[in-house]
Amino acid sequence: MATIKFQGKPVNTCGELPAVGSKAPDFTLVNGKLAEVSLASYSGKKKCLNIVPSLDTPTCAASARKFNQKAASLENGVVLVVSADLPFAQARFCQMEGARDIVPLSTFRSSFARDYGVELVDSVLAGLTARAIVIIDEEDRVVYTELVPELADEPDYESALAAMHEID
Template sequence: MATITFQGKPINTVGELPAVGSPAPDFLLTNRKMQDVGLAEFAGKRKVLNIVPSLDTPTCAASTRKFNEKAAHLPNTVVFAISADLPFAQVRFCEIEGIKHVVPLSTFRSSFAHDYGVELLDSILAGLTARAIVVIDEHDKVVYTQLVAEIADEPDYATALAALD
């Protein structure tokens, strides 16, 4: 269990992020076509998991826009925006915001949040995900993680993207 804060108040997660150097846990997340996808669909690519509580918040929207801007220039890399939002809402957000280089994936019918240790256990956000970044190399090994200490803060983009070098 990890402890982060939301507006300065402590919140607990169900576990810990996968360890750097470990194999990335497989997942099934739902894409815009309501299909379940996992790591195998992105074999041989580097993966940036931008995990957010909901795209319908200012900080989550900002991080998705920022990664969208950076993703256009990352070779052999797929960037995901992973949230509990329904795929319909994710698609609408991406269309309105012009997000073309980030793949939105929904946790709404998966164990992803639990398996990756980011499910929030308490507070008004219980059941959503913590804000986190997980970078996975082309061999599905975890090369970087960040659990953002204050859920309202943006992640460390520069360090996360440097892990791809």
């Protein structure tokens, strides 16, 4: 269990992020066509998991926008924006924002939040995810993680993107 803060108050997650150097846990998430995708769907690519509670919040939206701006420059990489939003809401967000370089994926019908240790287990946000970044290399090894200490804050974009660029 990890503890972060939401508006300065402690909030606990169900576990810990996958360890750097470990094999990334497989996942099943739902895309905009309501099809299930897994880690294997992005085999051979560098993966940036931008995990957010909901694209309906200002910080999550800002994070998705920022990664969308940077995603096109990633060689052999993909930015997966993972949230609890339904695929319809994610598609609407991407359409309204012109976000074409990120892949929104929903935790709808998924154990992803528990498997990646980011499910919030208490507070009014119980059931949503903490804000986190997980960078996974082409061989599905975790090379970088960040659990954002204050849920209302944005992640460290520079470090996450540097980790994506450093993967050989």
